[in-house]
Every structure is written in C-alpha cells, then in structure tokens.
Amino acid sequence: MLEAQDIGGGTSTTSTKLVHGGVRYLESAVKNFRYADWKLVREALRERAWMLQSHPQLAKPLPIVVPVRTSWERLYYGVGLKLYELLSPSSYKLGPTHWLASKALYSFFPAAKAGFRGGWQYWDGQFEDRLYAVHLALFLRQRYGVEVRTYARVTAMRLVKGHVRVEVETPLGLRYEEEGDWLVNATGPWSDRVRRLIRPEAPARLRLSRGSHLVVPRSALPIQAGFLIPRTEDGRLLFVLPWKDETVLVGTTEVEEGQPTWKVPVSEEEEAYLRAYVAQYFEVEEPLPVQARFAGYRPLVRAGRGPSARLARSHVVEVWPQLRTVKPPRGQMDHLPSHGGRHCPGYSFGFGAAFAGWRSSREHCTGLVGARGVMPGLSPACGAGRIVLRGRGTVLAAVRMGPLPPRCGGRAVAAASD
Numbered sequence: 001m002l003e004a005q006d007i008g009g010g011t012s013t014t015s016t017k018l019v020h021g022g023v024r025y026l027e028s029a030v031k032n033f034r035y036a037d038w039k040l041v042r043e044a045l046r047e048r049a050w051m052l053q054s055h056p057q058l059a060k061p062l063p064i065v066v067p068v069r070t071s072w073e074r075l076y077y078g079v080g081l082k083l084y085e086l087l088s089p090s091s092y093k094l095g096p097t098h099w100l101a102s103k104a105l106y107s108f109f110p111a112a113k114a115g116f117r118g119g120w121q122y123w124d125g126q127f128e129d130r131l132y133a134v135h136l137a138l139f140l141r142q143r144y145g146v147e148v149r150t151y152a153r154v155t156a157m158r159l160v161k162g163h164v165r166v167e168v169e170t171p172l173g174l175r176y177e178e179e180g181d182w183l184v185n186a187t188g189p190w191s192d193r194v195r196r197l198i199r200p201e202a203p204a205r206l207r208l209s210r211g212s213h214l215v216v217p218r219s220a221l222p223i224q225a226g227f228l229i230p231r232t233e234d235g236r237l238l239f240v241l242p243w244k245d246e247t248v249l250v251g252t253t254e255v256e257e258g259q260p261t262w263k264v265p266v267s268e269e270e271e272a273y274l275r276a277y278v279a280q281y282f283e284v285e286e287p288l289p290v291q292a293r294f295a296g297y298r299p300l301v302r303a304g305r306g307p308s309a310r311l312a313r314s315h316v317v318e319v320w321p322q323l324r325t326v327k328p329p330r331g332q333m334d335h336l337p338s339h340g341g342r343h344c345p346g347y348s349f350g351f352g353a354a355f356a357g358w359r360s361s362r363e364h365c366t367g368l369v370g371a372r373g374v375m376p377g378l379s380p381a382c383g384a385g386r387i388v389l390r391g392r393g394t395v396l397a398a399v400r401m402g403p404l405p406p407r408c409g410g411r412a413v414a415a416a417s418d
C-alpha cells in the first residue's frame with residue numbers, strides 16, 4: 001500500500017467525523033424520489049451500526065438536536081427524523097428520535113439564541129478518523145502482512161511484460177519502481193490525477209468540493225450535544241458538534257474546486273461564513289475564538305452541472321482491465337473482454353463515498369476485480385470472505401473485518417460510457 005502522505009493524510013482526517021446515514025440524503029430521497037439516495041442512506045445506516053459495534057473505542061453514539069422555531073418546522077423535521085430512525089437496522093437502534101421541549105433544549109445549549117420552541121433529538125455516531133485510519137493500516141500489516149509505505153507518492157505507471165509498474169517518489173526526491181499484478185487506485189480526491197498517469201486523455205470523473213471546519217473552545221461555545229443548523233442559504237446542513245472534551249467542531253462549507261492541492265486552505269470567506277452562522281444561532285463572544293481550522297476535498301462523482309451539495313455521496317468503481325498499447329478514441333473506455341481466469345494486468349478505481357462507507361466501497365472494488373476472473377483467489381462476490389491482494393513486490397489489500405451487511409451498494413461503471 002503506497003501512501004503519498006502520512007496515514008489518513010488526505011480527506012479522511014478532515015471530515016466532520018460523523019458515522020451517519022446522512023439526514024440530508026434522506027431529505028433528497030424523499031423530495032426528489034431518488035432511489036439512489038434512499039439506498040445510500042440505508043447502507044450507510046447499516047455501516048454506522050457496524051462501525052459503532054465493532055470499534056467502540058474509536059466510534060461512539062452522538063445525540064444531535066435540530067432546533068425548531070415554527071410548527072411547520074416541528075412537523076417537517078419530526079417526520080423526517082422519525083423516518084431516519086425507522087430506517088436504521090432493527091438489530092442495532094441507537095435510541096429513539098424524540099421531542100425536546102424548549103427548557104431541555106436550552107439546558108443542552110445554554111448559549112442558543114432565544115426563540116426556539118424546542119427541537120428534535122436524534123442519534124448518529126462520531127468517530128476518531130485519524131486513529132481509525134491508523135488502526136486499519138496496522139490491522140492490515142499485523143493480520144495480513146501488508147507492507148504499508150507512507151510518504152511514497154506514485155508519479156508514473158505503465159504496463160511492462162504483463163505487470164503494472166509504478167514509479168514511486170519520496171519527499172527527498174528519491175525515486176524507485178514497484179511492480180504488481182493489479183493496481184487499485186484509492187486516492188480519493190486525487191483519483192482523476194492518478195487515472196491520467198495512465199491515460200492523460202481520460203475525462204474527469206470527479207467534482208471536488210472543499211469543506212472547511214473551525215475548532216472552537218467549548219468554553220466559548222458551550223454545547224452538550226450536537227446541534228444541526230438544518231438549512232443554510234445555499235441549502236446545506238451545518239453542524240456544531242462536541243469534539244473531544246474541550247472543543248467544538250463547526251462545519252462545513254461547500255466550495256467547488258478544480259484541482260486538489262496537498263495542503264488544503266480554509267479561505268477567509270469560508271471562515272466568515274461559518275462564524276456568521278454560529279452568531280446567527282448562538283450568543284457568543286465576538287470575535288469567536290478559533291483554535292484551529294482544517295479543510296478537505298469531497299471526492300464527488302460527476303452528475304450534471306447542479307450545485308455540488310446536491311450530488312449523491314455514493315461510490316463508483318471503474319475497472320480498466322488492460323492498458324491498450326493503442327489509445328482508445330477520446331472519451332471512450334476499454335470494453336471488458338472475458339479473460340476466463342487468464343492473467344491480465346489492470347487497474348481499478350474507487351471514487352466517492354463517505355469514510356464511514358469505506359468497507360462496502362473497497363469490497364465492491366475488489367469484488368469487481370475478482371469478478372473479471374483476472375486475479376485468481378480474489379473473491380468475485382461482495383462480502384464473500386476475506387480478500388487479500390498480493391502483487392509482486394507490492395501488496396495491495398482489502399479486508400473484511402467483521403459481519404457484513406447482506407448487500408454492497410454503489411454503482412459499477414465497468415465499461416463504456418464516460
């Protein structure tokens with residue numbers, strides 16, 4: 001496993017750190033009759049249950065409150081959040097969605113502005129994203145002997161005598177090569193860039209949206225539970241969440257970006273935007289003391305031109321079984337020949353998805369590779385056993401760590417249609 005930065009150096013440690021089904025996607029599923037969103041929420045809720053149960057030291061349940069000012073809001077959010085509760089797996093419910101009268105609301109959020117009639121309290125989870133990523137890497141190494149190499153950036157790739165050869169660069173400029181049978185590109189926001197190392201003309205599959213967070217001392221913004229601002233002017237949700245014992249996370253923004261950079265800045269406008277929403281909902285000292293800020297790119301799968309906030313967060317797996325020596329016409333991908341178990345080097349790419357959905361997207365990816373019959377020993381079916389990929393010199397692995405939900409979600413884009 002080759003990682004350009006430290007473990008979790010990319011988007012995975014700049015998230016809101018929620019293990020959630022995504023109340024926003026549920027709203028979109030209902031309003032727009034979008035089955036994909038519906039499936040996404042159900043699957044994410046199953047993954048939420050799995051993460052909270054299997055890693056209680058890294059993920060814990062978190063009560064979140066949606067404040068309400070009018071009767072219409074009370075009805076609207078009440079119905080939605082009850083539905084959210086109903087959709088979570090019956091084998092692992094976190095707790096009921098229930099109404100908090102205004103006294104209870106103000107005891108949870110003593111600095112909240114006056115005028116709230118109460119709020120709906122529902123449940124999601126929160127996790128230690130960096131520790132979780134390190135834990136996964138250690139698990140792969142200890143259990144499966146996977147060699148995890150950090151500060152090893154892939155800068156070029158080609159097929160040589162039936163193998164995938166990659167060039168790797170260290171921060172000191174040292175370059176060396178590694179070889180494998182199959183390459184899995186799981187570089188999140190950098191996926192398009194890595195795809196173009198193989199095919200410079202490949203059309204972009206991602207839209208990147210930068211999301212920023214502020215870290216504020218809890219003494220300046222006292223909260224006892226998560227607080228969800230249900231609608232911003234650009235149609236987003238904004239979270240104010242307890243983080244560790246003494247801080248609060250405020251986020252996030254959604255600013256579309258062209259290309260990912262390694263150090264992701266939080267712009268002055270984004271900080272002002274987050275501060276303005278805090279001031280709209282809470283009586284806080286001005287200026288709000290901000291201890292830290294961080295930002296990351298959401299790797300969203302392209303679908304038309306609308307605002308990135310409306311793009312679904314489901315994942316896509318793309319398989320390129322072979323790099324042709326003759327370039328395919330512009331915009332056209334290889335067709336998948338049947339290889340009948342013969343050795344055939346290739347690449348696969350996983351995009352999108354939330355951190356909390358890592359298991360199903362990675363399994364989907366390795367499952368598809370296995371289904372091509374190109375790597376004997378690789379399970380073709382999602383969720384069917386443990387999967388370990390070993391190449392020559394390099395080891396690429398995907399692992400199942402516990403009982404799986406019955407189905408894997410996401411969309412397979414195996415051939416055609418870019």
Ligand SMILES: Cc1cc2nc3c(=O)[nH]c(=O)nc-3n(C[C@H](O)[C@H](O)[C@H](O)COP(=O)(O)OP(=O)(O)OC[C@H]3O[C@@H](n4cnc5c(N)ncnc54)[C@H](O)[C@@H]3O)c2cc1C
Pocket residue numbers: 002003004005006007008009010011012013014015016017018019020152153154155186187188189190194209210211212252295296297298299352353354355356357
């Ligand atoms: C603001 C924000 C809030 C979010 N909130 C949540 C949330 O609350 N819950 C949730 O589940 N998800 C959330 N997400 C989504 C989630 O964080 C991401 O979808 C997920 O972490 C992506 O994981 P990844 O492994 O695909 O990408 P990354 O974590 O970015 O990993 C890709 C890795 O590839 C490496 N890399 C890139 N190029 C190369 C190369 N050439 N050679 C070697 N290595 C390379 C990078 O260094 C990086 O570490 C949020 C995302 C954002 C931006």
